[in-house]
Amino acid sequence: xxxxxxxxxxxxxxxxxxxxxxxxxxxxxxxxxxxxxxxxxxxxxxxxxxxxxxxxxxxxxxxxxxxxxxxxxxxxxxxxxxxxxxxxxxxxxxxxxxxxxxxxxxxxxxxxxxxxxxxxxxxxxxxxxxxxxxxxxxxxxxxxxxxxxxxxxxxx
Amino acid sequence: xxxxxxxxxxxxxxxxxxxxxxxxxxxxxxxxxxxxxx
Amino acid sequence: xxxxxxxxxxxxxxxxxxxxxxxxxxxxxxxxxxxxxxxxxxxxxxxxxxxxxxxxxxxxxxxxxxxxxxxxxxxxxxxxxxxxxxxxxxxxxxxxxxxxxxxxxxxxxxxxxxxxxxxxxxxxxxxxxxxxxxxxxxxxxxxxxxxxxxxxxxxxxxxxxxxxxxxxxxxxxxxxxxxxxxxxxxxxxxxxxxxxxxxxxxxxxxxxxxxxxxxxxxxxxxxxxxxxxxxxxxxxxxxxxxxxxxxxxxxxxxxxxxxxxxxxxxxxxxxxxxxxxxxxxxxxxxxxxxxxxxxxxxxxxxxxxxxxxxxxxxxxxxxxxxxxxxxxxxxxxxxxxxxxxxxxxxxxxxxxxxxxxxxxxxxxxxxxxxxxxxxxxxxxxxxxxxxxxxxxxxxxxxxxxxxxxxxxxxxxxxxxxxxxxxxxxxxxxxxxxxxxxxxxxxxxxxxxxxxxxxxxxxxxxxxxxxxxxxxxxxxxxxxxxxxxxxxxxxxxxxxxxxxx
Numbered sequence: 001x002x003x004x005x006x007x008x009x010x011x012x013x014x015x016x017x018x019x020x021x022x023x024x025x026x027x028x029x030x031x032x033x034x035x036x037x038x039x040x041x042x043x044x045x046x047x048x049x050x051x052x053x054x055x056x057x058x059x060x061x062x063x064x065x066x067x068x069x070x071x072x073x074x075x076x077x078x079x080x081x082x083x084x085x086x087x088x089x090x091x092x093x094x095x096x097x098x099x100x101x102x103x104x105x106x107x108x109x110x111x112x113x114x115x116x117x118x119x120x121x122x123x124x125x126x127x128x129x130x131x132x133x134x135x136x137x138x139x140x141x142x143x144x145x146x147x148x149x150x151x152x153x154x155x156x
Numbered sequence: 157x158x159x160x161x162x163x164x165x166x167x168x169x170x171x172x173x174x175x176x177x178x179x180x181x182x183x184x185x186x187x188x189x190x191x192x193x194x
Numbered sequence: 195x196x197x198x199x200x201x202x203x204x205x206x207x208x209x210x211x212x213x214x215x216x217x218x219x220x221x222x223x224x225x226x227x228x229x230x231x232x233x234x235x236x237x238x239x240x241x242x243x244x245x246x247x248x249x250x251x252x253x254x255x256x257x258x259x260x261x262x263x264x265x266x267x268x269x270x271x272x273x274x275x276x277x278x279x280x281x282x283x284x285x286x287x288x289x290x291x292x293x294x295x296x297x298x299x300x301x302x303x304x305x306x307x308x309x310x311x312x313x314x315x316x317x318x319x320x321x322x323x324x325x326x327x328x329x330x331x332x333x334x335x336x337x338x339x340x341x342x343x344x345x346x347x348x349x350x351x352x353x354x355x356x357x358x359x360x361x362x363x364x365x366x367x368x369x370x371x372x373x374x375x376x377x378x379x380x381x382x383x384x385x386x387x388x389x390x391x392x393x394x395x396x397x398x399x400x401x402x403x404x405x406x407x408x409x410x411x412x413x414x415x416x417x418x419x420x421x422x423x424x425x426x427x428x429x430x431x432x433x434x435x436x437x438x439x440x441x442x443x444x445x446x447x448x449x450x451x452x453x454x455x456x457x458x459x460x461x462x463x464x465x466x467x468x469x470x471x472x473x474x475x476x477x478x479x480x481x482x483x484x485x486x487x488x489x490x491x492x493x494x495x496x497x498x499x500x501x502x503x504x505x506x507x508x509x510x511x512x513x514x515x516x517x518x519x520x521x522x523x524x525x526x527x528x529x530x531x532x533x534x535x536x537x538x539x540x541x542x543x544x545x546x547x548x549x550x551x552x553x554x555x556x557x558x559x560x561x562x563x564x565x566x567x568x569x570x571x572x573x574x575x576x577x578x579x580x581x582x583x584x585x586x587x588x589x590x591x592x593x594x595x596x597x598x599x600x601x602x603x604x605x606x607x608x609x610x611x612x613x614x615x616x617x618x619x620x621x622x623x624x625x626x627x628x629x630x631x632x633x634x635x636x637x638x639x640x641x642x643x644x645x646x647x648x649x650x651x652x653x654x655x656x657x658x659x660x661x662x663x664x665x666x667x668x669x670x671x672x673x674x675x676x677x678x679x680x681x682x683x684x685x686x687x688x689x690x691x692x693x694x
Contacts, residue, residue, distance in 0.1 A: 028530045046321040047430055050404030050438070057404070057438045059430070061321060065528065066432050085234065085324040100500075101535070107506035108438055109528065133239035133291070140246035147250060151257045168463035169391075171471050176451035179481060180444065183488055183512040187504035190492050 021093060024065050028109075031100035039098045041067065041111055042119065045090050046083035049076060058082075060094060069094050070105065071113035081122030088122040198693030199686060205259045206269050207276070210360070212255025214277045214342065218284060219248035224333060225288070229326035237292065237326035244287035251284070265360065271682035274343050274363035278671055281342050282306040285334055292327050294318050296656045299663055304331070306667045309338035310674040311557055313426025313523035313648020314639075314666065316656045320431040325412060331427050332416040336389075338674070339423025339453070339557035340381055341365075365676040370458045370555070377457075384460045385422065392418035392449055396442070403439050417442075421449035423557040426523025426648035434513075435526045443509060446524060447516055454480065454520035454552025456564075462595055475567040475592045476553040480519075483566065487547040488515045494540025511540070514649065519547040521558040523648020532651040538634060541651075545638055548647045549619055559646030559673050561615045565608035567592060572605040614677055618644040618669055625665045626653065644669040 021040040043062040050057040056073050059066040061083070071094075083089035096113040099105075222245040229238040265273065285308065286301035295301040300316040307314050308331055317323065317331075341364045370377040393415045400410030413429050420427045430436040434446060459477070462470045471477055492511055501507045510527060517524045532541065551560025575590035582588060590600040622640025627633060631653055639653040643666040654666070672680050 028528060028534070031534065047436065048405045048409055052404055059432060059436055061431070066321065066430070066436070068432070068435065068438050070438075083321055085322055100531075101506060101510070103503065103506060105438060106440055106443075106509035107501050108435065108526070109531070110438070127235050129235045130239065133236065133243065137239050137242045137246065140243060140250065144246055144250055144253070147253050147257075151253060154257075164466045165387075165464040168460075168466070168468060171463050171468045172452055172455060172460070173448055175455075175471050175477060176448040179451060179484055179516070180447060180512075182481070182485055183516070184504065184508050186485070186489055186492055187507040187512070190489075190496055191502065191504050191507050193503055 024062050024067050027067070027098060027100075031098075031109075034098045035100050037098060038095060038114070039111065040093060040095045041069075041098075042091065042093045043067075044083050044088065044122070045079055045081070045092060049079065049082060060092065068108060068110045069096070069113050070102075070110050071096075071116060075113055075116045078116070078118055081124075083122065086127065087124050090122045091119045093117045093119050196689045196693040199689055202263075203269060206261055206263055206265060207272050208255050208259030209261045210265060210269075210273045211276055211280065212252050212257075212259060214273070215248055215255060215280060215284065216252035218281055218342070219245055219252055221333070221337060222248065222288070222330075225326045225330040228329045229324070232325040234324045234326050237288070237324040240288040240291035241326060241330070243291060244284065247287060248284045251280075268682055268686065270360045271363040271679040272686050274360050275671075275675060275679040275683040277342055278306075278309065278675065281309050281334075281338075282667075282671075285309060285330075288327060288330055289317075292324070294320070294323055294327070299660060300656055303663050303667055305334065306670050307648070308332075308334035308425065308427065309342065310646050310670040311335050311339045311423050311425040311521070311559070312643060312646045312670045312674075313420070314643060314650055314654045314670075315427065316654065316663075318656065320429075328416065328429050329412075332419045332425075332429075335423045335425030335427060336385070336419040339425060340385060341378075363675070363679040363682075365555075365674065365678075370461050380461060381457050384457060384464070388422055388449070388452065389415070389418055392422065395445060399439075399441050399445060400437075403437060403442070417446065418449060421446045421522060421524070422453040424450060424453045424520050424522040424552065424559075424646075425557075426517070426525075428524065433525045435528075440509060443513055443526065447513065450516060450520040450522045450524070453522070453557045456553035456555045458555055458595060459553065467595075470595060473593045475571075475594050476563040479563040479567040479570070480552065483547070483550055483563070484516065484519055487519060487543050487550070488512055490543030490546070491515050491540045494537045494543055497539060498535060498537040500535040515544060515547055518544050518642075518647055518649050519550065520552050521548070521560055521645060521647045523642070523650075525649060529650045529652035529654075532638070532649075533635065541634055541638060544649070545634075545641050548638075548641045548645050548649065549615070551645055559644075561612050561645075564594065565612055568600065568604055568608040569612065571600050572608075575600060611676065615644065615673070618672060622665055622669050625662060629659050629662055639666070640669065644673040646670060646673050 021042045027034055043060040045058055046061045046066055047059050051073060054073060055070060056076055058069050060069050079090050081087055081090050094111055094113050095115045096111045098111050100109055101107045102110045222241055226241045229241060282302050282305045286305035289295050289301035289304055290298050294317055296318060303316050343360045343364045370380055396414030396417055397411035400413055401407055416429050428434055456476055459474060492507055495501050495507060495511045501510045513526050549560055550566060551562045552558030554562045554564045571590050571592050575588055578588045591597050592600060619641045622644055623637040626636025626640060635651050635653055638651045642649050
């Protein structure tokens with residue numbers, strides 16, 4: 001009971017750093033306000049996780065755009081799926097320090113991650129081949145064979 | 157003969173890449189001059 | 195008296211257009227191969243359908259319009275201008291079928307942007323696009339940069355003089371070698387050699403940066419094609435920012451600059467005349483122009499206080515500048531950051547760089563360095579005439595492979611084309627402002643489209659008005675073809691309606 005009370009106070013004091021995430025739109029529009037501050041950002045991990053020694057780059061995408069996250073490799077062991085054509089990446093919540101123009105990384109806009117939580121697991125997405133497309137391509141193939149035969153016969 | 161052609165072309169490629177690198181160096185020099193720090 | 199074009203003219207135009215469409219269809223076999231390699235079935239059908247439709251059109255046209263005749267100047271120019279429109283319409287088919295473009299117009303926008311090596315994009319959810327569709331986006335930049343017609347010239351066309359007329363119509367007004375078909379093939383040789391070199395270098399770098407080997411080389415090939423053809427598409431939505439790598443930035447800068455050089459210069463350097471890189475009017479003009487525009491941009495950025503320190507100024511300021519000047523359009527900043535972080539001075543510097551461009555007969559767009567150099571020399575000549583005694587004979591020369599005397603005809607041509615480009619930049623800016631966008635943003639985006647650059651400050655997105663999408667598409671088309679073939683097309687239609 002006592003512990004619960006303490007935790008609630010803790011959450012209350014830390015405010016937007018915990019639980020309330022900001023969108024990439026918000027970060028870009030008000031970059032001055034968030035520069036150097038701890039933010040929470042949520043999105044899908046896309047592309048490759050690029051390991052650079054003890055740290056790695058991952059790019060995390062929300063509705064509008066993807067943002068680069070610089071994180072220690074140890075924080076990333078839980079990530080199983082990244083987004084590609086045939087897969088949806090894990091949706092994660094990153095809490096870390098936001099930089100509109102990071103001096104350590106040549107001016108890149110990035111978040112230096114302190115904690116990463118998996119919100120939902122991604123998955124492989126099997127392709128569902130469109131029957132309409134199959135039909136259309138076969139019909140067109142027929143049309144071309146017809147055309148080609150016609151042009152050759154008339155040529156003779 | 158063929159080796160000569162290939163070598164000449166490679167030297168040409170080097171000259172072009174050298175031009176590009178010179179541009180980058182000139183830009184870096186401007187950056188240092190204007191910002192005063194690396 | 196305007197003479198109406200005859201049926202014969204239309205037949206000849208139709209025949210060569212049909213040949214080019216057949217060429218385009220065969221290029222679509224490449225992404226079909228990519229989809230088979232990566233096991234992507236829906237994309238396979240998308241490209242099969244587009245291939246079949248293109249093949250059908252090509253067969254019908256070459257059959258109905260069959261002729262042994264060669265092209266006149268007018269017909270050659272019209273074939274060129276029409277083939278760009280046709281390539282856009284057909285090249286957009288696989289995009290539209292993928293479901294990643296909100297409308298067929300959006301798909302056509304990206305197709306035109308690709309072929310014209312611009313780089314403005316309306317694609318949705320690029321990070322989940324198939325390998326095959328992504329490869330097509332970059333391949334059309336490679337093809338468009340060389341010249342769609344050049345592709346056909348190299349392989350499909352037998353007659354030489356007709357070939358030459360189409361070559362000139364596609365803004366390749368430099369004779370690299372006496373034979374135009376050999377010139378086209380040399381352009382391909384340079385591109386393929388650099389493609390192999392560039393893909394290997396980028397692929398290995400990508401692997402060292404932590405990418406999976408397959409992705410590293412796939413991205414390497416795509417990034418090379420977009421960089422060398424100064425196009426600017428990238429496989430991921432963050433463009434070059436995705437890689438977070440100084441090494442990648444340096445390598446792409448080198449490739450962009452190589453792509454901005456005159457193919458004639460490549461020829462002379464590769465044949466052993468290496469001093470040409472120091473003497474040539476275009477390399478000198480480009481160097482000077484980059485230094486001046488970057489100085490303006492750098493001062494502006496320091497005023498804004500956004501990139502302190504030489505390294506960030508280089509990696510953000512110079513990268514965007516050289517990307518704009520070479521007409522590539524790679525970005526390592528978000529579109530919104532141009533608006534929020536870049537001061538007006540730095541934006542103006544960037545717009546000027548975009549508007550000036552790279553060398554003629556390269557893969558770049560815009561006014562181009564030979565014209566800038568000629569106008570500068572003409573100015574010098576006029577100043578000399580005023581300063582020197584009246585009886586002094588003033589002769590101005592410039593060095594372009596050989597010493598060339600500056601003639602009034604060249605100056606007039608350079609100034610006219612410069613004026614038309616400036617007019618085109620302003621036209622697009624006006625359309626943007628009519629639709630409610632701010633002045634500097636409109637000018638930025640318009641210049642980016644007309645100069646085939648591709649940097650965006652945020653106006654280009656799928657929600658923008660259809661009128662603006664069409665405007666930018668027309669600007670990309672006009673800018674890429676350098677007007678002559680488009681004026682001929684307009685003249686042709688006027689004659690068709692009003693001629694006797």
